[in-house]
Amino acid sequence: MERHAEKGPESDLLEARNITKYFGAITALDRVNFHLRRGEVLGVVGDNGAGKSTLMKILSGLYAPSEGEIIFDGKPVRFSSPRDAHKAGIEMVYQDLALAGNMTIYENIYLGREPGSRMLGLSIVDQKLSRTKAQEHLDRLKINVKSVDQNAEELSGGQQQAVAIARATAFDARVVIMDEPTAALAIKEVGKVLDLIKGLKDHGVGIILISHRMDDVFYVCDRVMALFHGRNFADAPLRNTNRNEVIGWIMGTKGHDQAVAHDQVR
Template sequence: MQAVMNSCNEPVLLEARGITKHFGAVTALEEVSLQLLAGEVLGVVGDNGAGKSTLMKVLSGLIRPSGGELLFQGQPIYFHSPRDAHRAGIEMVYQDLALAGNMPIFENIYLGREPGRNVAGLTVVDRAKARRLATEHLDRLHIQVTSVDQNVEDLSGGQRQAVAIARATAFDARVVIMDEPTAALAIKEVGKVLDLIKRLKDHGVGVILISHRMDDVFYVCDRVMAIFRGRNFAESPLKDTTRNEVIGWIMGTKGHSAALAHDKVH
């Protein structure tokens, strides 16, 4: 397929154009647009209620937008369910909730979509193969666990998050969307999850990271965009902005005038 380029001649993987979402009388998103490149980590920031999660649910097929369109490599796509998004290679990392604590790691990675073996026309789950593939996949992502037979409930928060990311990327994901993946983690585990995100990027995966932690955004993202009250507010390559500027965007302020006005108050 012909690659679709942005204005800087970079290949665009996923694009949202003018996405609007109403929940009854509430307008959660209004004409929001976003572009994600292959191998790019895009940070999405915004205050509580800004519409970040709603946008990600639209991108991952969990909810249907009221208006606007999605394009994957330049082709319009329509999702009726997360399964459709999964088929397109778009995965959302859900936190612990999506993992089954009382089941081993390898089963969690392949839960509900185990590699099968065809026996007399029936698909039989091939546990040995699932175990081997899971081990290889975790190795590829440098995720360390004692054994893929370990139950998820015996893992630390960071390891569980890593397993959730492994699950999301087990089937050639092109786009991985993460909504606050480090929010519930101990500080020493945060770095490991962020390094894992960098590794996805090295594999050419496009990552969208929602985070309110500036340390995370500035460690791992290539670009950051802010949503304010359901609309695009500002965006920038990370190298051309600062933490203070991004924090200002979250609060709905831009540029020096806002900082000066703030200084005058104090």
């Protein structure tokens, strides 16, 4: 009953039904269902090759699904590029960041999307406005950098991740997908990125966090879903599960099988 009340009248912000993805002879995803609510932080877990990144690349417009449909804000959508998804407010932060090291922080945030005007088909970049807006946005997210004129390559891993998140949220994102955002970070930087995620959640942004780190999942997520061999395997609010159970899901074990499996993990 409690669970029902909590679900409330709100529909899902993003939903995917029966998503199948073939890469040649490989079935990377097999009739996967997915949903995300407003302001929800969803952890997505699964072993290497389970299909996590593929599913997220479909939701963010990089890949088209072979079968299945995506519903955003109650309407069926078909994204044919990340630009389409971006227009709808869905952003993905890739694991390899894709910041341009030899460009400044503000250029990275607005890369190719700078505020400015268009004249005779050419866009006129307003550098001053870009810098001010970038600084304001970083301030809003409580991201500290010396100056927005600093080159991205001078930043620590955590700062780079923060700038990548700033880039993803610079244009009223409604869904932010993060693929292993803390995998390459030192411990003290991990906390900052996770707190950034909490801040976005407080602004009503729906967040999908792919992570192999149980500490991250249990610190920041509201719900966790597991994929196994390209299929839905488990899905539960965080308070109804625990680390050992989730580790079991990653290995494809549930219930009775788990006692055995846990002897094999720390």
